[in-house]
Amino acid sequence: MLFLQVGKNVQLNKPVQVVWLTTANDTPFYVPQRLLVVLESNASAAVVEQFISTAEAQSCFTHGVTEVRLADGARCDHYRLHLEAPGALHAGGVYAALGANSHFNSFHLALGGVLKRIDVVINHNGPGADCVLNGVYLPRENQQIDYHTCIEHRVPHCTTQEVFRGIVADSAKAVFNGRIHIHPNAQKTLAQLSNKNLLLSDKAEVATKPELEIYADDVQCAHGATVARLDENALHYFRTRGVSQREAEVMLSFGFINELIDKLKLPAVVNYLRPVLTQWFARDPDLVRHLLNTPGQEL
Amino acid sequence: MLSIRNLHASVDDKAILKGLNLDVKAGEVHAIMGPNGSGKSTTGHVLSGRPGYEATAGEVEFLGKNLLEMDTEERAREGLFLAFQYPVEIPGVSNMEFLKAAVDAQREHRGEAPLDAVSFMKKARDICKAVNLDQSFLKRGVNEGFSGGEKEAQ
Structure with missing residues (x-):
């Protein structure tokens, strides 16, 4: 249980990192986790949540709930990174309440864990609130990852930009259910929701359902979802430049989510995630040497 | 250097090339001209090994090797290069990453050690300067937002 409160007009100049760590145990165990972030008016903070485990053998079920309350004009950059060992179970969510003219920027990444469900509920409670919600899920082998998001636009002049991308490999499954209400x-609401999925094998499955429910008549909204394989033309293009099929697949898969990773505001998170992600795709370090060796930040 | 003998090729089981013969010696420049649908692009695609373009008869020899038996990337490493009129855009993969992958593949094929990241980036920047390309080019996605000329240069 953790409570973070940032006072009125206080701008934290360093991100707060919260590491939720589970260790191996002989008997199955349950971990209730709770994080409450309260930013008072015009306060700002960056919060990085990491879910990791020390050993591969896990028999834990984690229920992690993060609540974020932003007062008027507050600004929060939030990261929720799931990098647990394959055996971990997780069901949890992020619940945010946004005051007038507040900004909430929330990024989600799900790699580890055999079964995972994350609910993200964002309430626009004050006019002029702005929310950017992005996520990446990468289930493989027999993993299942679910993201259920719900954005409640209750007041005028609020904006939402939501982009989730998934790459599903082997016989893994993913579910994305995104609702904007x-x-x-x-x-005068501006709301956009996009969910794109890449299936890397015949047995990989994704269920996607973008939903837009509109009861106001003067709004601009869009939503869409795609499910596809790697682009054959792009693969061929790589190969005509001498790059092997397997390496091209890895680079293209990484490119698919890199558009979101590159946009992250904290360089430390980008530098931490890039090697983790490239290893995840490649399983063979030799294939990712170009990705690892290219520090994009230095250009 | 490149010798095409009686090449037949089809796309989706439709015969396009029906017995093409062409010899290109080192240092020669050849232009293949013809009306739409006469098989100019098909010739390029068959030589590059594009999926869906099947050589049904004939042979192609490149630097003394049977080209049609090689994988696309092998052909490229041997020195065959196809410039696309409309290359595919690949957002999310930077030109720098793409070029490094291509250069490393080529170097490995020749038995040379891969360039380290720093010297590769320096070289890439120098080349950008030499051909008057803005440095931001290297950070952009592959072929993304290029003008026609930029795409062909790539």
């Missing part, structure tokens, strides 16, 4: 009062 525009209440009758929420005029």
Whole structure:
């Protein structure tokens, strides 16, 4: 249990890192986790949550709930990174309440764990609130990863930009259910939701359902979802430049989510994630040497 | 250097090339001209090994090796290069990463050690300067937002 409160007009100049660590245990165990972040008016903070485990053998079920309350004009950059060992179970969520003219920027990454369900619920409670919600899920082998997001636009002049991308390999499964709900009062809302998925094998499965429910008449909203394989033309293009098929697959898969990774505001998180992600795709370090050796930040 | 003998090729089981013969010696420049649908692009694609373009008869020899038996990437490493008129855009993979992968593959094929990241980046920047390309080019996605000329240069 953790409580983080940032006072009025206080700008934290360093990110707060919260590491949720589970260790191996002989008998199955349950971990209830709770993080409450309260930013008072015009405060700002970056919060990085990491879910990791010390050993491969895990028999834990984690229920992790993160609550974020932003007062008027507050600004929060939030990262929720799931990098547990393959045996871990997780069901949890992020619940945010946004005051007037507040900004909430939330990034989600799900790699580890055999079964995972994350709910993200964001309430626009004050006019002018702005939310950017991005996520990447990469289930493989027999993993299942679910993201259920719900954005409630209750008041006018709020914006939401939501992009989730998934790459599903082997016989893994993913579920994305994204809902944007525009209440009758929420005029002048700008809301966009996009979910794109890449299936790397015949047995990989994804269920995606972008939903837009609009009860106000003066809003701009869009939603969409795609499910596809790697682009054959792009693969061929790599090969005509001498790059092997397997390496091209890894680079293209990485490129698919790199658009979101590159946009992250904290360089430390980008530098931490790039090698983790490239290893995840390649399983063979030799194939990712170009990705690892290219520190994009230095260019 | 490149010798095409009686090449037949089809796309989706439709015969396009019906017995093409061409000899290109080192240092020669050849231009293949013809009306739409006469098989100019097909010739390029068959030589590069594009999926869906099947050589049904004939042979192609490149530097003394049977080209049609090689994988696409092998052909490229041997020195065959196909410039695309409309290359595919690949957002998310930077030109720098792409070029390094291509250069490393070529170097490995020749038995040379891969360039380390720093000297590769320096070289890439120098080449950018030499051909008047802005440095930001290296950070952009492969072929993304290029003008026609930029795409062909790539």
